[in-house]
Amino acid sequence: MSDVMVEVRGVHKSFGALEVLRGVDLEVRAGEVTVILGPSGSGKSTLLRTVNHLEKVDRGWISVDGDLIGYRSSRGKLHELKEKEVLRQRTRIGFVFQNFNLFPHLTVLDNLVEAPVSVLRRPRREAEATARRLLERVGLSDKAGAYPLQLSGGQQQRVAIARALAVEPKVLLFDEPTSALDPELVGEVLDVIKDLARAGTTMIVVTHEIGFAREVADTVVFMDGGAVVEQGPPAAVLDDPQHARTRAFLAKVL
Ligand code: ADP
Ligand code: MG
Numbered sequence: 001m002s003d004v005m006v007e008v009r010g011v012h013k014s015f016g017a018l019e020v021l022r023g024v025d026l027e028v029r030a031g032e033v034t035v036i037l038g039p040s041g042s043g044k045s046t047l048l049r050t051v052n053h054l055e056k057v058d059r060g061w062i063s064v065d066g067d068l069i070g071y072r073s074s075r076g077k078l079h080e081l082k083e084k085e086v087l088r089q090r091t092r093i094g095f096v097f098q099n100f101n102l103f104p105h106l107t108v109l110d111n112l113v114e115a116p117v118s119v120l121r122r123p124r125r126e127a128e129a130t131a132r133r134l135l136e137r138v139g140l141s142d143k144a145g146a147y148p149l150q151l152s153g154g155q156q157q158r159v160a161i162a163r164a165l166a167v168e169p170k171v172l173l174f175d176e177p178t179s180a181l182d183p184e185l186v187g188e189v190l191d192v193i194k195d196l197a198r199a200g201t202t203m204i205v206v207t208h209e210i211g212f213a214r215e216v217a218d219t220v221v222f223m224d225g226g227a228v229v230e231q232g233p234p235a236a237v238l239d240d241p242q243h244a245r246t247r248a249f250l251a252k253v254l
Pocket of ligand 2: 044046
């Protein structure tokens, strides 16, 4: 269980003159949950997006299960992966967005079947069987034929989680999965993520839900200004932070 699943080393990323990631290092072990906290604009989403190839890094490298992602500096040279390789790797990384991003014109079942059939070339029958199993797992067996906009936000996000699982990802990335939800719907989504954690799913979760971090995270990472300020077990980072910036942030969100 101590294999490194995601490794981020010296990652820099700028948008024009704005340096958003300033040398990020991170290690996520297989079967563990890493929660990333940090103020708005600190680079959390950009970091997740580089792991999923949605942004290219300028410097440094990232690997997922030993597969190198994006650019890597080797003897001063920058190497870029071929588009086909990027697609192949991206299918093994699940991404759950703040705003669900379901396909509105597809039923719930078809949202789950789409990637396994069209990207992984699974037979449709098999993909449907998997999809139904996953819907059961997130408590939405009865919604297979519904369209996303007929569901509550909490249900849509549970579908999005099931869809992310449908490609059997090596790691699941969550970018503020409950931030767009009405408060009474947050719990049902966090409960699904907790179940996945108990089942040993490797996850990186950006969230402001400190209680969730305390309960579920193996490691809490505090980011500020495009860098990791401190990281460690929840009890260390949340209850005994070593840096003034972490303390200031926690004082605002707790
Ligand atoms: P967080 O998720 O921690 O709030 P982000 O990673 O979204 O932070 O953003 C970090 C900074 O990068 C912000 O200042 C944001 O405006 C900027 N940024 C993010 N994406 C882009 C982009 N595609 N183009 C230009 N600036 C961006
Ligand atoms: Mg963000």
